[in-house]
Amino acid sequence: xxxxxxxxARIKQVRPRKSILHWLAPYLLIAPTFxxxxxxxxxxxxxxxxxxxxxxxxxxxxxxxxxxxxxxxDLFDPTHYLxxxxxxxxxxxxxxxxFTVAIGVPLALMFALLLNRRLKRMGLWRxxxxxxxxxxxxxxxxxxAFIFADQVGLAAAxxxxxxxxxVNWLGNPNLVLWAIIIINVWSQTGYYMLFFxxxxxxxxxxxxxxxxxxxxxxxxxxxxxxxPLLRRTxxxxxxxxxxxxxxxxxxxxxxxxxxxxxRSNLILYFIYQxxxxxxxxxxxxAMTILLALLVLVVTVANFAxxxxxxxxNDR
Amino acid sequence: xxxxxxxxxxxxxxxxxVVALIWxxxxxxxxLMSVRPPAEAIIQGGLFFGSSITFExxxxxxxxxxxxxxxxxSIIFVVGTLLVQWVTVTMAGYAFARMKFAGRNLLLxxxxxxxxxxxxxxxxQNFATVRDLGLFDTHWAMMLPYWGSAFGTLLLRQxxxxxxxxxxxxxxxxxANWFQLMRKIYIPLAxxxxxxxxxxxxxxxxxEFLWPLVVTQSEHVRPxxxxxxxxxxxxxxxxxxxxxxxxxxxxxxPLSILFILFQRRFVESFASSxxx
Numbered sequence: 001x002x003x004x005x006x007x008x009a010r011i012k013q014v015r016p017r018k019s020i021l022h023w024l025a026p027y028l029l030i031a032p033t034f035x036x037x038x039x040x041x042x043x044x045x046x047x048x049x050x051x052x053x054x055x056x057x058x059x060x061x062x063x064x065x066x067x068x069x070x071x072x073x074d075l076f077d078p079t080h081y082l083x084x085x086x087x088x089x090x091x092x093x094x095x096x097x098x099f100t101v102a103i104g105v106p107l108a109l110m111f112a113l114l115l116n117r118r119l120k121r122m123g124l125w126r127x128x129x130x131x132x133x134x135x136x137x138x139x140x141x142x143x144x145a146f147i148f149a150d151q152v153g154l155a156a157a158x159x160x161x162x163x164x165x166x167v168n169w170l171g172n173p174n175l176v177l178w179a180i181i182i183i184n185v186w187s188q189t190g191y192y193m194l195f196f197x198x199x200x201x202x203x204x205x206x207x208x209x210x211x212x213x214x215x216x217x218x219x220x221x222x223x224x225x226x227x228p229l230l231r232r233t234x235x236x237x238x239x240x241x242x243x244x245x246x247x248x249x250x251x252x253x254x255x256x257x258x259x260x261x262x263r264s265n266l267i268l269y270f271i272y273q274x275x276x277x278x279x280x281x282x283x284x285x286a287m288t289i290l291l292a293l294l295v296l297v298v299t300v301a302n303f304a305x306x307x308x309x310x311x312x313n314d315r
Numbered sequence: 316x317x318x319x320x321x322x323x324x325x326x327x328x329x330x331x332x333v334v335a336l337i338w339x340x341x342x343x344x345x346x347l348m349s350v351r352p353p354a355e356a357i358i359q360g361g362l363f364f365g366s367s368i369t370f371e372x373x374x375x376x377x378x379x380x381x382x383x384x385x386x387x388x389s390i391i392f393v394v395g396t397l398l399v400q401w402v403t404v405t406m407a408g409y410a411f412a413r414m415k416f417a418g419r420n421l422l423l424x425x426x427x428x429x430x431x432x433x434x435x436x437x438x439x440q441n442f443a444t445v446r447d448l449g450l451f452d453t454h455w456a457m458m459l460p461y462w463g464s465a466f467g468t469l470l471l472r473q474x475x476x477x478x479x480x481x482x483x484x485x486x487x488x489x490x491a492n493w494f495q496l497m498r499k500i501y502i503p504l505a506x507x508x509x510x511x512x513x514x515x516x517x518x519x520x521x522x523e524f525l526w527p528l529v530v531t532q533s534e535h536v537r538p539x540x541x542x543x544x545x546x547x548x549x550x551x552x553x554x555x556x557x558x559x560x561x562x563x564x565x566x567x568x569p570l571s572i573l574f575i576l577f578q579r580r581f582v583e584s585f586a587s588s589x590x591x
Contacts, residue, residue: 025410026410026415026416026419027416029406029410029414030407030422032403032406032407032463033404033407033426033463033464033468034426035463036460036461036463037425037426037428037465039460040434040459040460040463041428041429042425042428043440044440044444045428047440047443048437051440110334114331114334117327119331125331126582127575128338128339129335130581134570135522135571136524136540136543136566136567137522138522138540138544139522139540139543139563142547142559142562142563143341143342143345145547146344146345146556147341149556151358152357152554153357154341154344154348154357156358157358157362186338186341194582197582247435247436250540253525253528253544254547268438268525271438271439272525272529275438275439284439285439288436288437292432292436292437295431295432299431300431
């Protein structure tokens with residue numbers, strides 16, 4: 001504290017040494033990061049928009065042809081060779097996101113409520129819910145390949161044991177998307193739970209004590225205290241839930257190839273399937289833009305709500 | 316909320332156990348299946364144990380693919396990514412936390428773009444970029460897009476800003492240059508943030524699948540996840556599920572052990588991140 005008087009004077013002695021290097025310093029410091037952001041986020045975004053408006057020429061050496069929004073129209077045209085499939089795949093992607101979130105998020109909240117109590121062997125309980133989200137999704141897919149295996153899988157064994165007819169989860173067109181949803185819910189819920197746990201632990205204890213004094217029972221405390229205070233957390237979890245779901249690929253590559261008959265196909269996997277097809281380059285980029293918009297809608301909604309929610313919470 | 320367990324709280328604990336057991340079932344059966352005799356399906360004999368316990372599957376699984384190469388490749392990918400990230404994230408984090416410069420807010424928004432449009436979505440374009448750079452089928456191709464991290468930059472920016480500026484000023488008066496400043500003050504005080512970021516980075520890249528799948532081709536470059544996806548297909552066709560479960564354990568064991576050892580750290584890191 002003695003230095004407080006001398007400090008300003010000393011700093012003034014240092015300041016005049018500002019040079020061009022001084023002015024450049026911040027830009028040099030952020031340059032590596034922005035080189036990567038430019039190369040792998042900005043350039044590809046602009047590139048995908050651009051390429052989605054063109055169609056490759058018949059011959060590889062000819063320049064691509066400008067077609068306006070025609071690639072997009074084709075994707076929504078049921079008589080077009082890709083559009084015939086894309087409608088179903090887009091629908092699958094949205095359904096998949098909605099069901100994953102509608103099942104996974106309430107489940108995650110329930111797990112968090114169960115663990116947010118005084119429990120012995122907390123580490124073990126937490127591990128049992130969180131470990132699936134630590135596995136590579138491909139590892140989860142591998143485990144579920146065994147569970148869902150036709151006739152010889154664990155699910156079949158358990159169903160047989162209970163005297164029920166076993167089903168072919170991955171081969172049945174009406175079940176396959178559900179099988180993929182189950183894998184996703186199992187592997188993500190523990191991760192979402194962590195956010196709810198953090199949110200619950202942020203709620204001051206005395207609020208509950210006050211509510212109890214006022215005669216609020218557990219159900220009322222949950223509805224009028226816990227839920228509203230977890231609004232921000234819930235919104236955040238919903239967002240990442242959708243964003244992850246929209247980018248699901250691993251299980252499809254490992255288990256279903258998007259089949260049977262595209263019944264489990266999702267946008268990003270469809271993009272992957274067409275990545276090597278030169279004639280589909282314009283379509284693949286149009287799909288990329290549509291997927292980016294889908295993800296953007298949820299992430300931007302999150303950012304927007306977060307800002308507003310933040311201010312309300314701070315009062 | 317009382318100290319003595321009531322009937323209600325006992326029932327809740329029981330319910331927790333049941334749910335936890337359901338969630339653990341896949342793991343339990345993965346382990347049980349991996350020690351079943353190779354030709355014995357789960358519908359033959361006991362549900363839990365086969366006719367004998369054997370580690371044959373682990374031997375077979377280890378011999379079916381060059382796992383040491385895939386392990387090496389995964390390690391190169393994860394470590395090579397993280398080391399560079401530490402440097403870039405520290406530099407950019409400091410610039411955004413403590414320096415004033417023209418265009419700072421605009422650049423911050425551009426940074427956020429990476430969080431709003433994840434690189435995975437831009438797969439086709441990024442694949443073309445990597446190919447044009449002549450990096451296809453190399454470890455560089457896998458790592459390069461992750462060398463700039465918006466999440467890490469923002470995390471360190473936040474952490475650096477909370478460090479009292481007096482410390483920096485005092486050090487500058489003592490004649491410390493920027494590197495000394497980072498080494499003596501900023502980095503040591505931000506260790507928890509570095510740990511959080513590192514755990515998130517390690518687990519997400521160890522588990523990464525689609526990007527390595529697209530930009531690699533040779534065995535010695537492909538990471539564990541891609542190798543496992545091929546094993547799934549092979550095993551599925553031959554119904555060799557005990558082999559597959561042994562292979563799965565080989566792949567997921569390292570990170571799982573790391574998690575069990577550092578459970579609290581992991582939980583805190585993930586909760587603070589929002590990005591896996």
